[in-house]
Amino acid sequence: MTQDKGLQALESKVIAKDDCTLCGACVSLCPYLRSAQGRIVKMHPCDLTEGRCFDYCPRTPVDLHGLHQEVFGRKYEDIELGPLKSILMARATDGVIREKAQTGGVVTALVTFAIQQGIIDRAVLTRRGHSLLPQGIVVSGTEDILDCAGSSYVASPTLEALNREPPDGEQRIGVVGTPCQVLALAKMRASRLEKRTPVGRVALTIGLFCTWALTYKPFLDYLGNRLNRKDIVKLDITPPPEGLLKVFTAEEIIEIPLDEIRPFVRPACGVCMDMTSELSDLSVGTVEGIDGWNTVIVRTESGEELIRRAVAAGIIDDRTLPRENREHLKHASLLKKQRALHALEERGELNGGYLVLAPELMETILSYPTEEGP
Numbered sequence: 252m253t254q255d256k257g258l259q260a261l262e263s264k265v266i267a268k269d270d271c272t273l274c275g276a277c278v279s280l281c282p283y284l285r286s287a288q289g290r291i292v293k294m295h296p297c298d299l300t301e302g303r304c305f306d307y308c309p310r311t312p313v314d315l316h317g318l319h320q321e322v323f324g325r326k327y328e329d330i331e332l333g334p335l336k337s338i339l340m341a342r343a344t345d346g347v348i349r350e351k352a353q354t355g356g357v358v359t360a361l362v363t364f365a366i367q368q369g370i371i372d373r374a375v376l377t378r379r380g381h382s383l384l385p386q387g388i389v390v391s392g393t394e395d396i397l398d399c400a401g402s403s404y405v406a407s408p409t410l411e412a413l414n415r416e417p418p419d420g421e422q423r424i425g426v427v428g429t430p431c432q433v434l435a436l437a438k439m440r441a442s443r444l445e446k447r448t449p450v451g452r453v454a455l456t457i458g459l460f461c462t463w464a465l466t467y468k469p470f471l472d473y474l475g476n477r478l479n480r481k482d483i484v485k486l487d488i489t490p491p492p493e494g495l496l497k498v499f500t501a502e503e504i505i506e507i508p509l510d511e512i513r514p515f516v517r518p519a520c521g522v523c524m525d526m527t528s529e530l531s532d533l534s535v536g537t538v539e540g541i542d543g544w545n546t547v548i549v550r551t552e553s554g555e556e557l558i559r560r561a562v563a564a565g566i567i568d569d570r571t572l573p574r575e576n577r578e579h580l581k582h583a584s585l586l587k588k589q590r591a592l593h594a595l596e597e598r599g600e601l602n603g604g605y606l607v608l609a610p611e612l613m614e615t616i617l618s619y620p621t622e623e624g625p
């Protein structure tokens with residue numbers, strides 16, 4: 252029998268093609284796959300013809316209509332920023348959180364608040380290790396949540412931590428993830444294969460904005476050569492026209508032009524259509540040109556309720572997002588979609604590739620006026 256939806260297919264159609272996003276959705280489901288040093292590694296061959304590893308992967312067939320039905324109860328049609336109830340800018344009121352966080356600390360503040368309020372009991376977060384190797388971790392305590400604050404621009408197999416949790420139980424789980432992780436989570440929910448993971452207990456999904464993530468080993472080697480292996484406290488990326496990776500060490504800030512980093516961007520990011528984690532309850536990113544504030548996209552009722560309660564309790568400050576920022580975000584989001592579609596077209600995978608999208612929708616996205624579009 253042909254094996255077209257199991258581990259062998261995942262290997263040949265995703266991993267061997269360098270299309271793996273390293274989201275971690277395929278790991279900890281069985282003894283055959285592990286993550287190690289920023290890679291997915293096969294431990295043993297598996298002859299199943301259909302497997303959850305293949306089904307959950309964000310680079311195996313993605314039916315956006317079906318997934319939007321699953322998460323939002325309606326088909327995919329909001330092509331600019333995804334489903335959206337409101338959009339605002341916000342920041343944590345707690346100075347300790349803001350100090351440690353990547354941008355305005357909204358993610359850390361909301362996760363902490365959601366646990367304190369009993370909205371969720373635990374959260375799947377990402378912790379950047381000392382060697383810059385990030386990993387998923389399940390946390391419930393305030394200090395542990397704070398310990399995860401800050402962005403790892405190296406891709407993280409975060410969903411591995413969710414899969415390690417017992418499938419049954421009462422505890423509700425929150426997940427913070429990048430667009431590929433949020434997409435994999437939606438695929439896990441929609442999958443018709445036996446679940447055997449706690450995805451049914453995920454009660455809150457906070458998605459991060461993301462343009463790309465880096466491959467661990469070559470990036471680490473590059474940084475090691477540049478920095479002589481000084482301890483890195485934080486990484487930050489500044490938007491164009493500056494376009495820098497800022498590396499904060501205990502002694503100094505080193506600025507590296509983004510063009511030097513691009514060779515380490517995961518190839519899988521080139522065909523990603525999603526900049527704002529469209530399949531989440533809330534999406535959080537930066538506000539271009541306004542330091543220390545987050546853009547927050549509210550997508551679902553539960554996301555709306557969490558923001559309402561957090562504002563009322565004084566956990567976050569909110570403001571209206573300036574119109575030009577909203578326009579810029581829309582533009583950046585559409586540009587990412589156009590680039591992904593062009594990349595798929597170049598590979599001859601606009602049809603029959605991983606993305607299952609009606610030709611009219613592809614046409615609408617491609618014809619949107621952006622600086623690279625018509």
Ligand SMILES: Cc1cc2nc3c(=O)[nH]c(=O)nc-3n(C[C@H](O)[C@H](O)[C@H](O)COP(=O)(O)OP(=O)(O)OC[C@H]3O[C@@H](n4cnc5c(N)ncnc54)[C@H](O)[C@@H]3O)c2cc1C
Pocket residue numbers: 351352353354355356357358359360375376377378385399400401402403404405406407409427428429432459460461462463464465535536537538545
């Ligand atoms: C790879 C990557 C690329 C990004 N690109 C953009 C971009 O192009 N534009 C933009 O506006 N914003 C981008 N962001 C988001 C931005 O860096 C901040 O995460 C966001 O503004 C939230 O800020 P905060 O202060 O509320 O987060 P914090 O309060 O500091 O919380 C950050 C949370 O992110 C989680 N996290 C960190 N690294 C990862 C990872 N690799 N995978 C999954 N979860 C992780 C941690 O669990 C933590 O809870 C990116 C983030 C990542 C991880």
